[in-house]
Amino acid sequence: MITIKKTRTSRALKDAVEQLSGVDLSICFQCKKCSSGCPVAKLAKSRPSEIMRQLHLGAGDELLASDLVWMCASCETCSARCPMGIDVAAVMDALRRLALERGAPKPEGDVPLFNRAFLKTVETFGRSYEIGMIAAYKLGTGKLMNDTEKFPAMLKKGKIALLPPRGSDRKTVKRIFRKVKASKGTKA
Ligand code: SF4
């Protein structure tokens, strides 16, 4: 059973998520198809359908500390499976944005660091560059040797490339990042 404690941030959170994601939270009828397809739902303390329900019922900013918000892999399976066409992945994205903006407690682990490393490589190279991202992530965690045994196999199978990606429009991507930072008042 989901228990919701109404707080002064309840209404504001629902409105903010709807505005950022473009999703009408009220059309979710709790079929749970999003949860049954979610690859990380079994590992997290809450499931996508529960997050949807909690938002709809008026959960406040405490929802921003849910581990699923940061464990979500943005695979969009939930959005593809929803019979109502609800973009659940966009809701998760909106929650992550709001969690950062409102300084919600970070989950255990290094997921926010991973997200920052990913965005930094996209900003620098114009698209994802796995080795750059892995290096930034490992330096941030200090766990330099974790999982390195998988590296040769991934390299051999072409899953990761040694050189940065070519052909991306770096100038345009950098301009997008500058605009977003300017709109948020953060440093370029
Ligand atoms: S699949 Fe869609 S309608 Fe069903 S619970 Fe998830 S968000 Fe709600």
Ligand code: SF4
């Ligand atoms: S986008 Fe996130 S919440 Fe949706 S199915 Fe994928 S991991 Fe789960």
